Amino acid sequence: MSEYSREEQRKPRVAVVFGGRSSEHAISCVTAANVLQVIDRDKYDVVPVGISTSGHWVLESGDPERLSITDGKLPEVDVTAMPVLFGANRELVISEPEQVPSTLGQVDVVFPLLHGPWGEDGTIQGLLEMSDIRYVGSGVLASAVGMDKHYMKVVFQAAGLEVTPYVVIRDRDWIRDAAACREAVDALGYPVFVKPARGGSSLGITKVSSLDELDEAVAVARAHDPKVIVEASAKDPREIEVGVLGSAGGGPAQVSVCGEVAVSGGGHDFYDFETKYLPEGEEYLALSVPADLPEEVAADIRAKALIAFDAIEAEGLARVDFFLDADGRVVINEINTMPGFTPTSMFPRLWAASGKDYASLVEHLLQLAMTRPTGLR
Secondary structure, eight states: OOGGGOTTTOOOEEEEEEEOSSTTHHHHHHHHHHHHHHSOTTTOEEEEEEEOTTSOEEEOOOOTTTTSOBTTBOOOOOTTSOBEEEOGGGEEEEOOTTSOOEEEEEOSEEEEEOOSTTTTTSHHHHHHHHTTOEESSOOHHHHHHHHOHHHHHHHHHHTTOOBOOEEEEOHHHHHHHHHHHHHHHHTTOSSEEEEETTOOTTTTOEEEOSGGGHHHHHHHHHTTOSSEEEEEOOSSOEEEEEEEEOOGGGOOOEEEEEEEEEEOSTTOOSSOHHHHHOGGGGGGEEEESSOOOOHHHHHHHHHHHHHHHHHTTOOSEEEEEEEEOTTOOEEEEEEESSOOOSTTOHHHHHHHHTTOOHHHHHHHHHHHHHHSOSSOO
């Protein structure tokens, strides 16, 4: 019988769910590798659950070394591991073909370390809500809005936050009248950034300097998402990021110090996948925590991060990204409702500089999730 099924332990059982079907599968695995290392096993019964790129749920080993990026090789969930599913009464069940199902016991809280569609976008949150299972992070609506860069901007504008001008190219728009799409983008002025509307980790993003580069950039973005968003570039922007944490009992959210991301050289025009996660990109990346900002500017950015958090009704945690342009304007870029927890990720760095180390951060999120009621809130 699995060590996880000994109900007499009855420490809170945490299912760490990672992997998933999106193009951010590998980054989710890397995030999980780090979170799994710091959860207090004397306090929690931890069950690593992987979701393969084909959507199969399995009982993973959770080996941090195997789930890390090694020699440039991206990790993957082991699809050959034992299949698992959530059964009745919040129980995690092993379900092998031609075998009698066996239970791993009730799950008290899920830590859904999924990035991108089919995870971070409200889908797994909906599954957990229907199963009456507590989980870390935002609910269905906030997760969905935070994933879709189009509707995120609509909500931010309604809350009085300034966003970069943009054009949305839906699948039907590009098929019916690509020329009209090109004309709308041309009106933004160049350069522009062409992005999958519901992607992350800078995958599928292209900086475009002229109209003749647009079609190829749209094709790259559409390989990740049929819905594409094209954003005008801010004027000589500095990229500033802030972490937000929820508080128990409905108290005001906490906001971290500001951090700055700067990328230069090596053909990197922006904070792309390589500079975020791969060793070969590190030499072109500079992360400053805290950011070198006038006190009043930092205070303004931190206040706007809280407005963004509340605007989408986020819960638990978020990283909010801004541009500070050459004219001193603070323009919100996006909110990330499940930011990365890799060793180089900005979110844990921001909180470490704000007095909350990695292990304390994970513990705070688990405690917050376990005290949050299930159902409508």
